[in-house]
Amino acid sequence: MKRVFALLAGCALVGVLSAPAAAQDYPTDPITIIVPFSAGGPTDTVTRLVAESMSKSLGEQIVVENVGGAGGTLGAARAAKAEPDGYTLLLHHIGMATSATLYRKLPYDPKTAFAPVGLVTEVPMVLVARKDFPPNNLQELITYAKENKDAVTYANAGVGAASHLCGMLFMQAIETPLTTVPYKGTGPAMTDLLGGQVDFMCDQTTNTTGQIKAGEVKAYGVFADQRLGNLPDLPTVKEGGLEGQSFAIWHGLYAPAGTPEAIVNKLSEALKTALADQRVIDRFAELGTTPVPADRATPAALQDKLLSEIDRWKPVIEAAGEYAD
Numbered sequence: 098m099k100r101v102f103a104l105l106a107g108c109a110l111v112g113v114l115s116a117p118a119a120a121q122d123y124p125t126d127p128i129t130i131i132v133p134f135s136a137g138g139p140t141d142t143v144t145r146l147v148a149e150s151m152s153k154s155l156g157e158q159i160v161v162e163n164v165g166g167a168g169g170t171l172g173a174a175r176a177a178k179a180e181p182d183g184y185t186l187l188l189h190h191i192g193m194a195t196s197a198t199l200y201r202k203l204p205y206d207p208k209t210a211f212a213p214v215g216l217v218t219e220v221p222m223v224l225v226a227r228k229d230f231p232p233n234n235l236q237e238l239i240t241y242a243k244e245n246k247d248a249v250t251y252a253n254a255g256v257g258a259a260s261h262l263c264g265m266l267f268m269q270a271i272e273t274p275l276t277t278v279p280y281k282g283t284g285p286a287m288t289d290l291l292g293g294q295v296d297f298m299c300d301q302t303t304n305t306t307g308q309i310k311a312g313e314v315k316a317y318g319v320f321a322d323q324r325l326g327n328l329p330d331l332p333t334v335k336e337g338g339l340e341g342q343s344f345a346i347w348h349g350l351y352a353p354a355g356t357p358e359a360i361v362n363k364l365s366e367a368l369k370t371a372l373a374d375q376r377v378i379d380r381f382a383e384l385g386t387t388p389v390p391a392d393r394a395t396p397a398a399l400q401d402k403l404l405s406e407i408d409r410w411k412p413v414i415e416a417a418g419e420y421a422d
C-alpha cells in the first residue's frame with residue numbers, strides 16, 4: 098500500500114515517477130521471496146535465515162512464500178512473471194540450471210528470465226535412509242538396492258530438484274532404476290523418511306545434519322571430495338566405492354529480468370551484509386554449510402555460475418535420458 102501511495106504522490110508532483118527515483122527509495126513496501134519448495138526444507142531454511150538479516154539492513158519486512166511443485170519450476174515460473182520492481186524475488190538452487198535441460202518445455206528461460214542478485218551458499222549432499230532400513234553402509238545400500246529394486250523407494254522433490262539430480266547420479270552409478278516418490282520439497286520428504294513411509298533420499302546437509310546427529314536417520318555418505326567438519330564420521334561416497342561423485346548444491350537469489358540495476362545492486366549489498374552476519378554464519382555452520390564470500394554474492398558471479406552449471410549438467414542429463422514435460 099505504502100508503495101501505491103508513494104507512486105501516486107510522486108506522479109502528482111512531477112507528472113511521472115522516474116525509475117531511478119523509485120530505485121533510490123526502494124524498498125518502501127514488504128518484499129516477497131519465493132522459495133520454490135515446501136516450508137521446512139533446506140532451501141526454505143537458507144532463505145529464512147538470509148531474509149531475516151536482509152530485512153534488517155533494508156529496513157523492510159521480507160515475507161517468504163513457499164511455492165513448491167514440479168521440482169522448483171512452478172515457483173521459478175511465478176517469480177519470472179512477477180513485476181520487475183524488486184518486490185518479488187526468488188531464492189532457488191542448482192535446479193535453476195538442471196531444469197534448463199531436464200524440461201522439454203519451461204514457461205521461462207532460466208538464462209534470460211531473471212536478473213541475478215548473487216550467490217548465497219554451497220551445500221553438500223548426503224545419502225540418508227529411514228532408521229530401520231536394513232543396509233548399514235554404502236556398499237550394503239548398493240547391494241540391497243540392486244537386489245530389491247522393485248521394493249526400494251527413493252524420495253525426492255520432483256524432477257529438477259537437487260534430490261532428483263543426486264538420485265539420478267546414484268541410480269546411474271549403480272545401474273539400477275528405483276521407484277521415486279516426488280514431494281513438493283524435501284521438508285515433507287524428511288518427515289516421511291522419519292516416519293518410515295519412504296526408504297532413502299539424498300539431500301542437503303541443511304536438512305539432514307540434525308537428524309544424522311540425533312541418530313534419527315542412517316547416513317551412508319557425503320557427495321564431496323572430503324569428509325565434512327561437522328560430520329567427521331560420515332565417509333565420502335568415494336570412500337564407499339562411488340567414483341566421480343562430488344558436487345555441491347548452490348543457492349542463488351534472483352529478481353525478475355528487467356528489475357532496475359540500482360535495485361538489484363541494493364539487494365546484492367543487503368545479501369552481502371546478511372552473509373557476513375555472525376548469526377547467519379553460525380547457523381549455517383551448524384547446518385554444514387558456509388556463506389559464499391562477498392565477491393560471489395554478486396549478479397555477475399551468479400550469472401557465471403548459472404551458465405557454467407547449465408553447460409556442466411546438460412551432457413550428464415542427456416546421457417541419463419531423464420526428461421520431463
Ligand code: ASP
Pocket residue numbers: 134135138139140141190192253254257258259260261281282283284300301
Ligand atoms: N532440497 C530439496 C531438493 O532440491 C528442495 C528443498 O526442499 O529445499 O531436493
